[in-house]
Amino acid sequence: xxxxxxxxxxxxxxxxxxxxxxxxxxxxxxxxxxxxxxxxxxxxxxxxxxxxxxxxxxxxxxxxxxxxxxxxxxxxxxxxxxxxxxxxxxxxxxxxxxxxxxxxxxxxxxxxxxxxxxxxxxx
Numbered sequence: 001x002x003x004x005x006x007x008x009x010x011x012x013x014x015x016x017x018x019x020x021x022x023x024x025x026x027x028x029x030x031x032x033x034x035x036x037x038x039x040x041x042x043x044x045x046x047x048x049x050x051x052x053x054x055x056x057x058x059x060x061x062x063x064x065x066x067x068x069x070x071x072x073x074x075x076x077x078x079x080x081x082x083x084x085x086x087x088x089x090x091x092x093x094x095x096x097x098x099x100x101x102x103x104x105x106x107x108x109x110x111x112x113x114x115x116x117x118x119x120x121x122x123x
Contacts, residue, residue, distance in 0.1 A: 002026055002112045004094050009117030012084055016121070020079040022094030022114060030096035030112070031104045032077045034068060036119075038090040046092070047079060048103045057103045061087075086123040091116040 008020040024030055033048040047068035048057040056068055067080040077094060095110035104110060 002096070002098075004096055004112055004114035006092065006094050006114040006117040009092060009119045011120045011122065014084060014086055014121055014123045016084050017080070017082045018084065018119060019081070020092055020094075020117060020119075022077045022079075023075055024077075024096050024112065030098050031100040031102065032068075032070065033095045033097075033104060033110060034077075034079045035093045035095060035107070036088075036090035037093070037116075041090075043093065043107060045105060045107065048105060049077065050103050051101055055103045057105060081119070084119075084121045086121050088119060089121050090119060092119050093117075 003025045005023050012018055031051050034046045035043050036046050037043040046059050046062055049068045053070045065083045070077045093116045094114045096112040097104045097110050
């Protein structure tokens with residue numbers, strides 16, 4: 001059973017930064033994505049990265065503030081979040097798709113999900 005373990009969430013003031021990490025068990029060559037879900041809202045894609053890190057995608061709401069990256073030697077995917085805003089408050093999930101060598105944008109294409117980590121931005 002593949003497991004994705006997220007860490008790095010917490011409480012931060014507006015304008016601050018956090019870095020989320022996601023470690024998948026087993027093989028490292030997943031296309032990965034970070035999603036977030038605020039109370040009462042749908043789970044939305046925030047950023048995605050191809051298995052080799054060569055291609056990335058960002059939602060418009062986070063462009064220029066968030067950076068997705070990966071270090072396959074450490075089997076870890078990161079989401080660096082800078083200039084955080086109150087509207088970034090949500091549970092953040094990492095997800096993995098073992099079948100794609102590209103950036104994956106559809107929620108339904110991801111096979112594996114982490115348990116989520118809470119990010120709270122105070123204004």
